[in-house]
Amino acid sequence: MDNSFKLEQKHLTLVHQTLQETLDSIDKSLSINAKQAKNFKKISGKETAINFDSYADNLDTFAAIETMNKQIDSFNNKQTQLQNTKKNILRLLPAPYFARVDLKYPDETEKISFYIGSAGFSPTPEEPMVIDWRSPIADLYYNNRFGKTNYIANERKITVTVSKRRQFLLHNAVLEDVFDTDVAIQDPLLVKTLQQHQNSQMNSITATIQQEQNVIIRDIKSPALLVNGIAGSGKTSVVLQRIAYLLYQYRDSLISSDMLLLTPNTLFTTYINKVLPSLGEDSPLQMTFNQLLKTFISRSMSLDAKTSHVQELDKKLDNMVLSINDFKNIKLNDLTIFSQKDIHSFFTQTPAKLSLSKRITALSSILTAEIESQIENDSKNGKIQAELSDLTDSQQEKIFGRLISPSSDIAIQKATKKMLLWRNRNLLNQIKQKDWLNTIQIIKSILKTQKVNSLDYAFTRLKLLNLSQNNLKFVMIDEIQDYSLDQILFLLTAFPTARWTLVGDQFQSIIETNHPLTFSNLKDIFEQHNIPVTQRNLYTSYRSSGAITHTFVQHGSSDLIDKINTIQIGGEEPELIENSNFSKLIINLKSQITQFNNNELSAIITSDSNLSQSIHDEIKQTVLGTIAEKLPVSGIIVLPLALAKGLEFDNVIISDVTAEYYCDSKFGENRLYTAFSRAAKRLIINSLAN
Numbered sequence: 001m002d003n004s005f006k007l008e009q010k011h012l013t014l015v016h017q018t019l020q021e022t023l024d025s026i027d028k029s030l031s032i033n034a035k036q037a038k039n040f041k042k043i044s045g046k047e048t049a050i051n052f053d054s055y056a057d058n059l060d061t062f063a064a065i066e067t068m069n070k071q072i073d074s075f076n077n078k079q080t081q082l083q084n085t086k087k088n089i090l091r092l093l094p095a096p097y098f099a100r101v102d103l104k105y106p107d108e109t110e111k112i113s114f115y116i117g118s119a120g121f122s123p124t125p126e127e128p129m130v131i132d133w134r135s136p137i138a139d140l141y142y143n144n145r146f147g148k149t150n151y152i153a154n155e156r157k158i159t160v161t162v163s164k165r166r167q168f169l170l171h172n173a174v175l176e177d178v179f180d181t182d183v184a185i186q187d188p189l190l191v192k193t194l195q196q197h198q199n200s201q202m203n204s205i206t207a208t209i210q211q212e213q214n215v216i217i218r219d220i221k222s223p224a225l226l227v228n229g230i231a232g233s234g235k236t237s238v239v240l241q242r243i244a245y246l247l248y249q250y251r252d253s254l255i256s257s258d259m260l261l262l263t264p265n266t267l268f269t270t271y272i273n274k275v276l277p278s279l280g281e282d283s284p285l286q287m288t289f290n291q292l293l294k295t296f297i298s299r300s301m302s303l304d305a306k307t308s309h310v311q312e313l314d315k316k317l318d319n320m321v322l323s324i325n326d327f328k329n330i331k332l333n334d335l336t337i338f339s340q341k342d343i344h345s346f347f348t349q350t351p352a353k354l355s356l357s358k359r360i361t362a363l364s365s366i367l368t369a370e371i372e373s374q375i376e377n378d379s380k381n382g383k384i385q386a387e388l389s390d391l392t393d394s395q396q397e398k399i400f401g402r403l404i405s406p407s408s409d410i411a412i413q414k415a416t417k418k419m420l421l422w423r424n425r426n427l428l429n430q431i432k433q434k435d436w437l438n439t440i441q442i443i444k445s446i447l448k449t450q451k452v453n454s455l456d457y458a459f460t461r462l463k464l465l466n467l468s469q470n471n472l473k474f475v476m477i478d479e480i481q482d483y484s485l486d487q488i489l490f491l492l493t494a495f496p497t498a499r500w501t502l503v504g505d506q507f508q509s510i511i512e513t514n515h516p517l518t519f520s521n522l523k524d525i526f527e528q529h530n531i532p533v534t535q536r537n538l539y540t541s542y543r544s545s546g547a548i549t550h551t552f553v554q555h556g557s558s559d560l561i562d563k564i565n566t567i568q569i570g571g572e573e574p575e576l577i578e579n580s581n582f583s584k585l586i587i588n589l590k591s592q593i594t595q596f597n598n599n600e601l602s603a604i605i606t607s608d609s610n611l612s613q614s615i616h617d618e619i620k621q622t623v624l625g626t627i628a629e630k631l632p633v634s635g636i637i638v639l640p641l642a643l644a645k646g647l648e649f650d651n652v653i654i655s656d657v658t659a660e661y662y663c664d665s666k667f668g669e670n671r672l673y674t675a676f677s678r679a680a681k682r683l684i685i686n687s688l689a690n
């Protein structure tokens with residue numbers, strides 16, 4: 001091993017040096033290219049005389065401009081390419097690679113060593129020095145393949161023999177450790193990585209992705225992938241790595257905005273925000289379900305009913321027959337253009353055999369056609385045509401994009417029509433937006449209720465106004481167990497062509513909904529929508545020490561205890577502290593937090609936000625999670641469990657384990673499991689007498 005350590009150090013020095021040299025040469029090329037582009041623009045600007053005097057001059061001028069633009073594009077492309085390579089090199093310099101696999105191809109005599117890093121790097125096109133972790137060969141490494149095996153590249157099966165699988169712990173150009181692993185029972189790099197200090201931001205797990213995680217990350221076949229994993233088993237990490245993998249796999253056709261990641265809360269969003277940029281990828285659209293819902297609700301209105309009835313609405317909406325009150329007058333400047341009655345009468349002219357949403361689309365076309373036909377008639381009216389001459393210069397600019405002086409009858413009529421269309425643009429827009437549909441009334445009459453729920457409202461708009469989005473290719477949902485069936489139904493209707501990655505933990509279902517979701521319901525609902533679901537389970541606890549894992553799984557199910565694995569065995573046993581009243585609790589909390597290392601991030605988790613506020617008022621050095629925009633790097637944050645979910649801390653103090661919140665017959669055990677599993681190293685559980 002000594003000799004191989006030396007050889008590996010030599011190789012690392014070479015790679016690091018090549019990276020550094022390439023970086024220097026890229027910096028030079030970047031500045032030369034920028035200078036050349038600047039000079040070119042200066043010179044060609046002078047040389048390309050703009051001359052539109054004649055048709056031939058026009059052509060010459062356009063040709064010259066096009067040549068100039070092509071040259072500028074080529075400068076820009078080169079600049080972008082150089083910058084991308086520079087970004088990869090900068091990412092690789094601190095840790096050029098983390099693993100090596102040696103492969104022998106059947107028709108080759110020599111084996112080839114491939115070094116795997118967080119990005120690819122090829123100083124010459126023929127010879128990759130570092131291969132990207134997402135490349136097909138890297139799959140062999142993550143899958144612990146050894147001996148004769150194969151991998152898929154460009155849809156072809158390639159047979160190889162894997163003769164070495166090696167891991168590295170390194171920093172810049174210094175090799176710290178080398179581990180040779182075949183079928184890894186324990187992954188030494190993983191153990192070392194987990195022992196190192198965690199920080200307040202989630203990190204990428206590229207170097208230590210485990211086999212069962214790799215399968216999820218690289219699944220490109222399943223229309224819906226459902227991951228049920230215990231707390232701290234890497235579900236969120238896997239989703240983020242998967243996003244980076246998909247962006248690489250489909251790099252010619254997929255961009256980050258084709259993906260949506262639904263997160264539990266905005267604190268969580270900031271917690272995971274650095275992972276994708278650190279993997280060299282842009283983050284997808286990220287929002288909470290409520291933020292998404294707002295994009296489907298036209299304006300702020302009071303939608304205060306607590307329970308949703310999406311399933312009932314879904315069944316009844318299509319066959320509903322609308323009455324006069326289901327419409328609103330269409331007005332322009334207080335003048336009623338179409339009354340409810342008019343609109344209803346147009347509605348009755350649409351084919352009754354169509355679904356309601358189709359009838360509404362047809363109705364919208366009828367209303368638009370009515371206005372357009374009126375405009376067509378008016379545009380022939382001499383009196384209205386005369387209004388053209390009243391238009392100021394700035395109005396003409398707005399309507400026609402230039403000043404006009406129409407002379408022929410046809411030109412005058414065309415200009416008048418354009419003017420009228422412009423004057424009626426708000427009206428036409430109202431019709432197009434279907435503001436004339438009384439969605440609230442429709443919901444009230446279906447559900448026979450007076451109050452309307454925001455999800456019901458958004459769903460009804462989605463269905464009746466055809467607001468489904470077909471451009472979103474992947475939807476990823478973290479903490480799927482906290483969604484209701486109604487929310488899932490809404491999402492399936494909103495994104496009918498998306499592929500789904502749903503990750504969650506049944507034991508972390510802590511939010512009360514009227515239709516709580518089981519994973520088997522979830523599968524059923526997807527399958528009812530003809531979306532087959534592949535389920536994968538993750539049973540390894542990476543975050544928490546053995547002692548903490550053992551404590552939180554007690555609040556899962558009894559068969560869970562036999563299934564789980566812990567990477568960080570042992571650790572300090574959780575402490576139980578009794579407090580007879582709030583003042584005692586504060587005294588104890590103050591003493592408990594002094595036991596923690598100042599560089600670590602610790603949390604006091606409360607049952608509700610009022611208690612967080614009261615503790616923060618008494619212990620000023622804490623950060624109050626309910627108003628924090630992001631997690632502090634270190635120190636003590638105090639926050640309710642609802643906000644702590646998905647996050648992790650070095651140390652966790654539970655402030656009031658005896659609160660009713662944790663004793664709830666339905667969700668109590670899940671809340672304990674979720675709260676305890678936020679801790680990586682230490683867990684202190686306080687009880688508070690009422």
Ligand SMILES: Nc1ncnc2c1ncn2[C@@H]1O[C@H](COP(=O)(O)OP(=O)(O)OP(=O)(O)O)[C@@H](O)[C@H]1O
Binds near residue numbers: 203229
């Ligand atoms: N393969 C891995 N290598 C290194 N660290 C890992 C690995 N998998 C998970 N981790 C670490 O374990 C911790 C928990 O991961 P993550 O938050 O993704 O789990 P989770 O299943 O989403 O947790 P929870 O459901 O409790 O919110 C993180 O610190 C993550 O970096």
